[in-house]
Amino acid sequence: MDTTASASRKTAFLGLGSMGLPMARRLLDAGYPLTVWNRTAAKAAPLLDAGAVLAETPADAVRDADVVITMLADPAAARAVAGLLVPALRPGTHWIDTSTIGPDATRELAARLPEGVTLIDAPVMGSVDRAAAGELLILAGGDTAPVADVLARLGTVTACGGPGDGAALKLVLINAAIGGVALVAESLALADALGLPRDLALRTLGAGPLGGAVGRVTATGSHFPVALAAKDVALATGTAELPLLETVHRFLLADPSLSGEDLASVAR
Structure with a gap:
């Protein structure tokens, strides 16, 4: 995939905790147009200073996005945010969930998607230092080809099989x-x-x-x-x-x- 072309794709990142913030920063530094959302909006400040746009709601964050990335704390948080963002997803959008929520919750989220939207479960191994360096181990379930450029900015991908297998x-x-x-x-x-x-x-x-x-x-x-x-x-x-x-x-x-x-x- 042409990384120059792919870097022009609108990207949304939701969940700016200790892991999400450095991951989002890597995409922003690579030139991806980035819209971000976090429950505590103040945590987005370093990204806004670097050119990111802050959305007021998850739906606002993903409405125009080509790629959506979530890094959320647990299954309950993932379900709650999904309930707000799923109705706003456009056909052709690729959703990468890097949260650790287990295969059952992952497959539940996939079943809620509208026609034409794909979910790649891509939980990561590695802590804050590796997230900042782009050296995470990404355990990916599903077809990663359409988002290979995005994942490459975050770390190295291990293909695990179908949806939910990365989470497993x-x-x-x-x-x-x-x-x-x-x-x-x-x-x-x-x-x-x-x-x-x-x-x-x-x-x-x-x-x-x-x-x-x-x-x-x-x-x-x-x-x-x-x-x-x-x-x-x-x-x-x-x-x-x-x-x-x-x-x-x-x-x-x-x-x-x-x-x-x-x-x-x-x-x-």
Whole structure:
């Protein structure tokens, strides 16, 4: 696809949280005409200064858009915003949902679309730093060819199959990651109880199969709130019998003061 031509397509981005804001900024910097909407309008200020247009409602944001991108917190938020934007979608519009809402909610949204509108479920792996760098792993279900230029600005696409399959794989990968962080946290607690230095435990854990989880525990520049991690685990445990992840879910909810902190906080 000619990226010069595609960059002239009108694009709407809805959901400017810690992930959505840097993702939208990348599209704006690449020259896409961008209209944005967020429940808290003040969060759009950095984008407006760079040339984006603020819409008052989701419907206003998508009414003239060729491509719509959503990055919303959970299934309830996705359903609520969909109820407002779906009636305003034009035939030929491509909707990319990068939220983590699970395959059931994704397929429910797809079933609500008017004729001629397509939904690509494209949840992402990676935190704020990777979103800003355009280095997200995009798990895409459905036909991504019409929006390949847009997705390329955000990261690398892994084709997962049909609609809902990207959302399904995201639950597998994110729950493995969250579970790994929880296990590192427990291992560090054990090391402390045994009188071992934390840095020694981290260094040796990092040299083994939990190296990725240790890297996440010690990462800077990431922000994946504990509350959203708990939501992702709940989506998984609502799908299958997963006793270990049920324990992880209780672990994530044990200290409500951490709900807005990065996931690594559970291993402090």
